[in-house]
Amino acid sequence: MSPELLEIVVWIVKVHVIFLGMVGVAAITTLAERKVSAWMQYRHGPTRVGPQGLLQPLADGVKFIFKESLVPDGANKWMFRFAPALAAGPAMLTVAVIPFGPDVTLFGVTTPFSIVDLDIGLMYILAIGGLSVYGVIVGGWASNSKYSLLGGLRASAQMVSYELSMILAILSVVAISGSLDLREVVMQQKTLGEWNILYQPVAFLLFLIAAFAETNRHPFDFAECEPELVSGFHTEYSAMRFALFALGEYCAMVVMSSVAVALWFGGFSVPFMPEAHWTLGILAFCAKVTCFLFFFLWVRWTLPRFRFDQLMNLGWKVMLPIALVHLFITGAVISFAPQLKSLWNGLVNGAS
Amino acid sequence: MVIVRRKELSLRERLYLPEIARGLSITFRKLFEKPITRQYPEEPLPKNEVTRGQPRLVVKDDGNIACVSCGMCEIACPAYAITIDGGETDRPIEREPKKFEIDMLRCILCGFCEEACPKDAIFMSDELELADYSRAALIYDLEKLKRPKSALQKRIDYVYRLNNRWRKSSSTS
Numbered sequence: 009m010s011p012e013l014l015e016i017v018v019w020i021v022k023v024h025v026i027f028l029g030m031v032g033v034a035a036i037t038t039l040a041e042r043k044v045s046a047w048m049q050y051r052h053g054p055t056r057v058g059p060q061g062l063l064q065p066l067a068d069g070v071k072f073i074f075k076e077s078l079v080p081d082g083a084n085k086w087m088f089r090f091a092p093a094l095a096a097g098p099a100m101l102t103v104a105v106i107p108f109g110p111d112v113t114l115f116g117v118t119t120p121f122s123i124v125d126l127d128i129g130l131m132y133i134l135a136i137g138g139l140s141v142y143g144v145i146v147g148g149w150a151s152n153s154k155y156s157l158l159g160g161l162r163a164s165a166q167m168v169s170y171e172l173s174m175i176l177a178i179l180s181v182v183a184i185s186g187s188l189d190l191r192e193v194v195m196q197q198k199t200l201g202e203w204n205i206l207y208q209p210v211a212f213l214l215f216l217i218a219a220f221a222e223t224n225r226h227p228f229d230f231a232e233c234e235p236e237l238v239s240g241f242h243t244e245y246s247a248m249r250f251a252l253f254a255l256g257e258y259c260a261m262v263v264m265s266s267v268a269v270a271l272w273f274g275g276f277s278v279p280f281m282p283e284a285h286w287t288l289g290i291l292a293f294c295a296k297v298t299c300f301l302f303f304f305l306w307v308r309w310t311l312p313r314f315r316f317d318q319l320m321n322l323g324w325k326v327m328l329p330i331a332l333v334h335l336f337i338t339g340a341v342i343s344f345a346p347q348l349k350s351l352w353n354g355l356v357n358g359a360s
Numbered sequence: 361m362v363i364v365r366r367k368e369l370s371l372r373e374r375l376y377l378p379e380i381a382r383g384l385s386i387t388f389r390k391l392f393e394k395p396i397t398r399q400y401p402e403e404p405l406p407k408n409e410v411t412r413g414q415p416r417l418v419v420k421d422d423g424n425i426a427c428v429s430c431g432m433c434e435i436a437c438p439a440y441a442i443t444i445d446g447g448e449t450d451r452p453i454e455r456e457p458k459k460f461e462i463d464m465l466r467c468i469l470c471g472f473c474e475e476a477c478p479k480d481a482i483f484m485s486d487e488l489e490l491a492d493y494s495r496a497a498l499i500y501d502l503e504k505l506k507r508p509k510s511a512l513q514k515r516i517d518y519v520y521r522l523n524n525r526w527r528k529s530s531s532t533s
Contacts, residue, residue: 048387050396213377310387311380 018119026123030103034258035065037301044305068251075247080152083244087150092249095143096256098136099263105129106266107191109276109290120191121276121290129190130182133267134175137222140256141167144224144231147253148241159240162316163231166221169323170228174218176331180211180338181271184349190267194275198282205272207352208338212272214331219264221323224257226308230316265300269293407486409518412471415462416485416507418516425506426481429457433473433482441466442473462505464490464498474519483512483519 039054039061046053054061079088106129109121126132141163148160181204185193197203205212221228232240242253269275273296276289284292314322341348372378398405407413417425429446445459473482485507492498509516 044391047391047395050390050393052395052397052399055399306384306387307380310383 014117018117019123022119022121023123026103026108027100030100030259030262031255033262033301034255035069037258037261037305038068038254039064040301041305041308044302045309048309072248072251077247077249078244080244082152084150084152087146088244089249091143091147091150092245092252092256093143094146095140096252096259098138098140098143099256099259101136102133102263103259103266105132105190106263107194107270107275108266108293110286112286112290121286122191125189125191127187127189127192130178130188130193130267133190133263134171134178137260137263138167138171140260143253143256144241147245148231151241151244153244155237155239155243156241159231159233159237159243162233162237163224163241166224166228166230166319166323169320170218170221170327173214173323173327173331174222176328176335177211177214177218178267178271180331180335181208183335183338183342184208190270190275194270194277197274198277200274200279201353203272203274207349208272210330210334211338212268214327214334215268215271217322217327219268220304220307221319223260223264223304225261225304227311227314228319229313230319233313261301261304262297265297265304266293268300269296405488407488409486409514411486411488412469412484413487414464414467414469414485414490415471415473415482415505416487416512417460417482417502417505418480418512419506419508421509424451425456425502426479427457427460428453428455428479428481429460430455430478432476432478436472436476438470438472439466439468441468457502460502460505462500464500465495480516483515485512485515 042064043053043061045051054064057063057067079085104123105126107120107122107125111118112121144163145160148156148158148163151157181193182188184204184207185196187193187196193204220226224231230240231237232242237243242250245253275296276293278284278288278292281288417427419425429444431444431446434442434444441463443459443461443463444457446455447458448454449456469484471484474484490498
């Protein structure tokens with residue numbers, strides 16, 4: 009086989025493994041959501057389909073496919089049909105640059121375990137991830153329902169306010185690692201003492217809060233606020249179109265978790281084993297992402313929803329100033345007192 | 361008039377994060393507690409002899425039912441659920457039902473038939489589940505109503521106890 013052909017084959021295999029794995033994880037997360045919520049409320053959750061209800065996502069999928077996909081009479085038909093793809097597409101596209109593992113060697117071929125290694129990976133994620141809100145807005149607008157429209161509008165307002173703090177929080181990490189390439193950022197965190205969470209905890213907290221808002225998850229899920237908006241932007245959606253919105257949301261959760269892991273928690277580096285085998289690296293990444301996904305679910309079933317004005321207050325009056333000041337301090341330290349980092353490094357590694 | 365003043369939030373509470381952590385710790389602890397949901401068809405409801413389920417006819421130890429088709433339960437039934445057609449028999453009691461039907465869709469599980477029966481032939485069982493594919497299948501005939509005495513023994517004893525207490529209290533008043 010010529011090297012070019014081999015490259016294409018490897019690439020196709022990687023796309024399939026990562027994309028299908030992603031959708032699979034999203035499906036499993038829907039089951040996990042129901043199970044975790046049930047356990048927190050002294051219930052069993054789904055138990056009927058398969059052992060302990062493990063095949064529930066499969067049953068849900070079959071049901072979604074066979075249900076009738078309604079289009080309301082007054083709706084803008086083409087926009088209405090297009091919106092779910094617009095919501096799910098960007099979330100799935102962002103998976104492309106996430107470094108799931110180190111260099112993989114299989115059948116004598118060595119390749120980095122991510123679909124592409126963009127040197128502006130973070131920028132790509134922010135740019136494409138920001139597009140997913142259009143799906144929500146278009147879906148809300150095209151439904152021709154007052155609830156959906158309000159949901160869409162809220163989603164857009166929320167995205168704009170939290171995207172800023174999120175980008176500033178990520179910029180702080182980019183500033184200390186000096187790269188927008190996710191794999192490069194991960195490579196700089198080989199040991200536990202080098203994890204960025206030890207250097208940028210405030211940025212992590214800001215990112216975490218913003219990530220909840222960006223993925224439309226509790227306590228910031230105003231776009232689909234059930235008591236006021238009857239599920240908001242997807243009130244009028246049914247069957248597979250509705251499922252695509254849900255898939256987009258869960259994929260976005262996985263991407264956000266992956267970004268958090270890659271930027272702050274050493275990505276695929278295994279604690280205490282800097283030279284671990286690549287399988288361990290992938291497992292470590294999956295384990296870390298699983299923890300984050302659980303955290304998403306955990307928060308959802310603990311906190312009540314904010315009020316919309318509180319959400320805006322938090323975004324503009326608290327998160328944005330803190331993020332700006334934090335970025336400023338980070339920049340100042342890097343420019344004028346770079347020895348502080350090595351001092352802190354010594355402290356952290358001496359303690360651990 | 362009552363003036364309710366909002367409690368001033370402390371700095372700790374206004375920071376959100378410590379309180380959020382507290383909430384998260386509570387839900388995390390609940391994660392490992394045993395669910396209280398009853399998995400109904402697999403884990404049946406707890407029943408005892410006080411439960412008034414569907415009425416059933418007692419089959420005595422000799423294999424016959426005690427019913428003499430007197431029609432007392434038919435008259436007592438407020439829902440007109442019972443239909444009896446009597447006939448003769450060679451046994452010493454001389455009469456027995458040729459047809460004894462209870463329309464389970466009409467039965468309101470009141471237990472009047474049990475109270476009315478002079479021959480201790482009908483008792484309320486602990487059977488509560490009622491489901492079938494047609495209305496006709498839910499009109500129970502003799503064969504569907506028969507239950508061995510051992511299956512209803514607890515209820516029979518309970519009814520006797522209840523009646524004895526009632527007699528005592530009415531005689532003293």
